[in-house]
Amino acid sequence: MxxxxxxxxxxxxxxxxxxxxxxxxxxxxxxxxxxxxxxxxxxxxxxxxxHIKHCKVCGNLTDHEICSICENQNRDHNMICVVSQPKDILTLENMNSYEGVYHVLNGLINTSKGILPDQLDIENLLKRITPETEEVILALDPTVEGETTALYLQKLLENHVKVSKLASGIPMGAHLDYTDSKTLSRAFEGRK
Amino acid sequence: MxxxxxxxxxxxxxxxxxxxxxxxxxxxxxxxxxxxxxxxxxxxxxxxxxHIKHCKVCGNLTDHEICSICENQNRDHNMICVVSQPKDILTLENMNSYEGVYHVLNGLINTSKGILPDQLDIENLLKRITPETEEVILALDPTVEGETTALYLQKLLENHVKVSKLASGIPMGAHLDYTDSKTLSRAFEGRK
CATH class of the missing domain: 1.10.8.420 (RecR Domain 1)
Structure with missing residues (x-):
């Protein structure tokens, strides 16, 4: 010992x-x-x-009351990108191209684990949607849980605001013969 | 960020x-x-x-002045097993068969890294060797550094006390054809 x-x-x-x-x-x-x-x-x-708290507006991690993204007046506050966890915000920010704000659900609907919509932070998302809101972008994982949550939010929001979803398809740099059939059929459906 | x-x-x-x-x-x-x-x-x-200190006697890690092995009067204090680092003591203790005490060198001679004998805790080892000491067992890694250190200590101690070295050979459960030739020639030399 x-x-x-x-x-x-x-x-x-x-x-x-x-x-x-x-x-x-x-x-x-x-x-x-x-x-x-x-x-x-x-x-x-x-x-x-x-010292780490959740931003009072969007739920992002911050050491202030309101996170730096929500406080930034140069960002488009009428464009809300919905993610499941704070970590996803950093991944999206690394694109360096999105100029809107975010909303963290803090989870995804997962009936088998007993995670229902009322356990996600959907209430605050609804409060943030105003007549000025141009678009809600659902950036959720393309998994069963992510798709379920996206469908739920789409039904809930589509009469109030434009709702879009990140495209699914073959990842950049990947090869067709290594792509699974679910991804491939998504790529087919989403063809332009 | x-x-x-x-x-x-x-x-x-x-x-x-x-x-x-x-x-x-x-x-x-x-x-x-x-x-x-x-x-x-x-x-x-x-x-x-x-709170972790080095045992004043053997250099083992302890939260007391003297480690539990050195304090244990049921152990054979005339048998000293020399190791390079405190972690090795635990490995050897897991055998559950050695009943002597230990001495930690805190390193191995490594001329290319400038680690010379005077940077190891050899001085205290020499002080611990009395006419009652029966054996010093060198349990050092079978690497260039370990072998160099073992040779150095052997020369230093062999006129004062019986010095032995852990056997090198084929590990238990290993296969001959996966054994490197250095290990194999050691196993040959040490054949019984």
Whole structure:
């Protein structure tokens, strides 16, 4: 047995995705071998996550009341892109081409896991839609859960605002013969 | 960009061995999604590593002045097993058959990296060797560095005490045709 402090950290490290005992041991010893200052800093960065809140407008992660995207007056606030989780916002922002704002649902409808529409942040999305809203873009995963949620929102919103969905199809750089048939049939349906 | 607190943690996580940006992001979000209590505990376990010291006798990791192995009077204090790092002690303890004590060198001689004998904890090892000492077992990695260190210690100690070395050979469960020739020639030399 290692001293209790090391065993504790090895245990904690195994909470990280894909980390088993051996990797957790390596991680714990790496941290142990850092200088005391570096270790304090590491520990503090975890503690500092307490400052992270959800943006009061869109649900994005932020250390302020309202996130930098919602506060940015240069963005088009009449264009709302709906995502399932805050992480997706960063992925979309990396395109560097979308100039609207976002709305985080915080999940997707998943009846088998008992996640129903009322557990998602749809209420605030409805409140944000005004007569000025030009478009709601559904940027949800092309999975059963994502498609179900998209369909639900489409039915709910289509009489009030223009609703669009990200295109499904063959990923750029992929080869036809490596593409699964579901993706292929989507690409066919969406052909231009 | 994520909020600064998340970016900081992603940066810290990349200090762990084999962790790149994507994995660090997954780790950071896993920690973010823990409850505040669990996060505090995680952060505290890193902080608590400050209590870890090196045993004043053998150099093993401990949260006391002297490690539990050195304090254990049921162990044979006249048998000293020399290892390069504290982690090796746990590996050897898992055999459940060695009843002596240990000595941690804290490294191996590596001239290309400028690690010379005087940077290892050999001085304390010499002090621990008394006329009562029956055997010093060198349990060092069968690598260039380990072999160099073993040879150095052997020369240094052989006139004072019986020195032995762990056997090299084919690992249990391995197949001859998958064994490299260096290991094979060692196994030949050491045949019984």
């Amino acid at each position: 290692y001293p209790r402090e090391i065993e504790d950290l090895i245990f904690e490290m195994q909470k990280l995705p894909g980390v088993g005992l051996k990797t957790a041991e390596r991680f714990a010893f790496t941290i142990l071998n850092l200088s005391k200052e570096d270790r304090d800093h590491f520990s503090k960065t975890i503690k500092d996550l307490d | 994520y909020p600064r607190e998340i970016e900081d943690l992603i940066f810290e996580m990349q200090k762990l061995p084999g962790v790149g940006l994507k994995t660090a992001e997954r780790f950071a979000f896993t920690i973010l999604n823990l409850s505040k209590e669990d996060r505090d505990h995680f952060s505290k376990t890193i902080k608590d590593l400050d």
